Amino acid sequence: MKPVNTESRPRKTVLTYGTFDLFHVGHARLLKRLRQLGDRLVVGVSSDEFNASKGKKSFCSFEERAEILLATEFVDEVFAEDSWEQKRKDIKRFNADIFGMGSDWSGKFDDLNDCCEVIYLDRTQDVSTTDIKKALAKISAEDVIQLESSLHAALDIVVNLASSVGNTK
Numbered sequence: 001m002k003p004v005n006t007e008s009r010p011r012k013t014v015l016t017y018g019t020f021d022l023f024h025v026g027h028a029r030l031l032k033r034l035r036q037l038g039d040r041l042v043v044g045v046s047s048d049e050f051n052a053s054k055g056k057k058s059f060c061s062f063e064e065r066a067e068i069l070l071a072t073e074f075v076d077e078v079f080a081e082d083s084w085e086q087k088r089k090d091i092k093r094f095n096a097d098i099f100g101m102g103s104d105w106s107g108k109f110d111d112l113n114d115c116c117e118v119i120y121l122d123r124t125q126d127v128s129t130t131d132i133k134k135a136l137a138k139i140s141a142e143d144v145i146q147l148e149s150s151l152h153a154a155l156d157i158v159v160n161l162a163s164s165v166g167n168t169k
């Protein structure tokens with residue numbers, strides 16, 4: 001159960017955005033650190049349509065990616081990110097105190113620092129959704145070829161065995 005802010009001080013809201021496809025440790029580490037900066041973490045999850053405009057096609061649908069985020073202990077609320085331009089409105093809508101992104105976005109959202117604190121946290125090295133997709137695609141292609149040749153070899157053995165048994169009768 002996510003801890004509820006029971007103290008009298010105003011709740012500190014942290015806001016972030018992303019696709020979060022094929023959820024991995026880089027996503028988890030970012031969300032964990034963002035959540036630790038406040039009492040509530042709200043995430044704008046890129047809609048499938050917005051992803052298409054980014055030239056991205058996610059493996060998991062918007063609904064599945066949102067469900068996965070809400071299942072983590074870090075995310076308190078999710079909403080659809082449908083455009084690049086909605087951030088300023090969302091900061092007001094959620095009364096966000098902090099807007100945070102991974103460091104691959106460093107400087108890109110500094111224009112928002114008139115409405116809240118803008119921070120960038122170190123991106124986790126050596127893991128990305130793109131790398132996972134490439135690894136999966138590589139494995140499936142090579143494995144299929146390997147499997148087919150193994151199956152053909154096994155079949156040849158069976159056929160030869162059968163014919164040698166037939167010849168001895």
Ligand code: C2G
Nearest residue numbers: 017018019020021026027030101102103123124127
């Ligand atoms: N991230 C990270 N470490 C990784 C991979 C991603 O810290 N190894 C961070 C990114 O910096 C980003 C968040 O995780 O802050 C989500 O990353 P993506 O799902 O790739 O989202 P992105 O395509 O960056 O979309 O309007 C902003 C966009 O929606 C961000």
